[in-house]
Amino acid sequence: MSFFSLLGLSVVTLRHHKSRSFLTALGIIIGVMTVITILSLLEGLNRKIKEEFSTLGSSTIYVQKVEWQMGPGHRQLDFEEIRKRKNFTVEDAEAIVGLPSIQVAVPSIGKNVGSLKRLGNKAQNCELRGTAEGGDLTGNWVVEQGRFITREDRLHRRLVCVIGSYIAENLFGAENPVGQTLDVGGHRYLIVGVLEEKGAMFGNTQDNVVIIPISTYLKYNPLPRGWRAIWSGLSIEALPKPGVPLEKAMADVEEQLRLLRGLHYDQDNDFGLNTQQMIMTAMQGITSTLWIVMVGIAAISLLVGGIGIMNTMLVSVAERTREIGIRKAVGARDRDIMIQFLMEAVVLALLGGLIGIIVGIGIARLVSVLVEFLDAASPWWTVVLGFGFSAAVGIFFGIYPAQKASKLNPIDAIRYE
Amino acid sequence: MAKKFRRSKGQGKGSNHEPVIRLQDLSKVYDGGPVAVEALKNINLEIYEGGYVAIMGPSGSGKSTLMHIIGCLDVPTYGSYFLKGQEISRYDSDQLARVRNREVGFVFQQYNLLPRLTAAQNVELPLQYAGVSVNRREEVVEKMLEMVGLAERSHHRPNELSGGESQRVAIARALANDPAILLADEPTGNLDTKTEEEIMGLLDELNEQGRTVIVVTHDDSVALHAKRTINLLDGRIV
DSSP states (O other): OOHHHHHHHHHHHHHHTHHHHHHHHHHHHHHHHHHHHHHHHHHHHHHHHHHHHTTSOTTOEEEESSOOOOSTTOOOOOHHHHHTSOOOOHHHHHHHHTSTTEEEEEEEEEEEEEEEEETTEEEEEEEEEEEOTTHHHHTTOOEEEEOOOOHHHHHTTOOEEEEOHHHIIIIITTSOOTTOEEEETTEEEEEEEEEOOOOEETTEESOOEEEEEHHHHHHHSOOOOTHHHHHHSOEEEEEEOTTSOHHHHHHHHHHHHHHHTTOOTTSOOSSEEEOHHHHHHHHHHHHHHHHHHHHHHHHHHHHHHHHHHHHHHHHHHHHTHHHHHHHHHTTOOHHHHHHHHHHHHHHHHHHHHHHHHHHHHHHHHHHHHHSSSOOOOOOHHHHHHHHHHHHHHHHHHHHHHHHHHHTSOHHHHHHOO | OTGGGSOOSOSTTSOSSSOSEEEEEEEEEEOSSSSOEEEEEEEEEEEOTTOEEEEEOOTTSSHHHHHHHHTTSSOOSEEEEEETTEEGGGOOHHHHHHHHHHTEEEEOTTOOOOTTSOHHHHHHHHHHHTTOOHHHHHHHHHHHHHHTTOGGGTTOOGGGSOHHHHHHHHHHHHTTTOOSEEEEESTTTTSOHHHHHHHHHHHHHHHHTTOEEEEEESOHHHHTTSSEEEEEETTEEO
16 A cells, blocks of 8 residues: 555544544653753753853953852852952963963953933943953953053053943934043043943843943952952953963963962962853753753653553554454555554654644743743754654554554454454 | 456466366364364365356355455465465465455455445555556446446445445455455345345356356355355365
8 A cells, every 4th residue: 555545544544533542642742742842942041041151252261269160060169268369460460461372361340330321311230340451352342433441541540431332322322422421430431432232141231331441440449358359359351362272271371370379289279260161061061961851751751652652552453453354355464554553653643743842832932931031942853853753652652553453364353343 | 248347367377277276185273262173174176267166054064264265364274275376375474465465356244345435445445455556546446336336336435335235345346456266255145135136146247257256155046156066064075
């Protein structure tokens, strides 16, 4: 019998037992739905995270007092010890710039300065950040108009600033801010540059920044002390020279810092070297754990669904013993019967898979509408995976009943009442 | 009309000396229960091409078992079965399926039509398993239903057909692949006398066209149609 005759036959047979077919497929529906929903959300989460962190410089090394830790296998941090760690200085940054593997290293410190006002306009929740020339490279900033902070700005502690696009839009609108002034924290800064829009990270805009020379910043703003110094203290951002592997640059920076901080060979680092890559790796760790859990859930539900299919097919074979006998009497070979029943099981599983995929994508979309941070992404391979799984379950659990049907003796089957 | 449906295949291999069916020391033993039942005992039988044979005997005489073995629905326990000179008793299940599909057509007392298929679809079944193309299938189905006089009933399902009509559909199905042999197991057992005559008339006509026809019956009026009668009693030919 041709493929399409068999397919038609399966559909007719399954339609004849609508509710039974649906209930049988329910296991597969739930299994595939779970897989598709979770996969879509995970994929969406992954993309979101990648997108968020791509606003950080991809190969910038962030030198801070603490190493970023996320995901499985993180250590308990001793904050009492961390609090006592030495602050980083501008000189540390200069020592790192001197390393042959480093292209640029800048000190960086910032604080929230609240709302900035100009002629009745307001930009809320702004950040003042002190850095040096090259800070555009390490901070992954693109200067849209004007220029970035220069060495001269830093050496002369000039009252100049480069502003983020959010501030430019809200305070200056259509005007060109370059050449105008901005009052921050009781000082009037000359705007020398405007930065290109960077977008938000975890819902927080990064375009609310006012960047000034580090020397100017340190002159007017006290350094945070104690607990606050752990995260808000001066940090160093370093960028490896082009062609230098990140690991090599990190090793050099680490060695230099240990030297600067007078650590003995048997002492642990009292600083952390952080990169975007570390977050990515950690996130991948989390999502791969979720993956394994998901695969487990999916496997169990597909197993249950498969057993349902096997059960229904066995009932169906028993009910249709006479049909099998008649088909054999008119010339059906064992394999014709086998394929007929296998096809039925696979069609049933695939229908379950189809419904599961549709419902799964629907639920994922619904979740992403309800939860603001989560975006659902259902790439083509999740659909292929859904269908692949259902087909595999159909074949695997359909083989035994189909084989049973095909091995029936024709005359016994025909006599069956 | 008779000429139109004459068998297209050659009338044997030039001689009537090789029987189309030859059974040699054939026995069938059912070994399922506590005691083995010998349904057929050392059957030796030759049927020639174009023959019209009635197999008779009381119930339990083994006539249906013999018919099932001839029709390849069942296999003998001992002995040999030659169909057109080929030893069928050594065939595997695929080869037997092919024989059932092409060489013999089987008509049952219960008609055994598939209830969810139309008359035409039922007739089409053996053609599908033979791998005949869709166009050719339609052609043959139409011809077969016309032959049994049911051309206008082709889209009816078995539950919409009378007993006689159902049996005629079954005959059309049995002949779809133009087999040399038509086997009918109590074909009129469920039919009234008038319908019985119609069905037997159809079988007569098919035999006149050169087809070998074998009918199992316990009814003398049916057996009278045949040219030869074989009587079975307790699994032996008497």
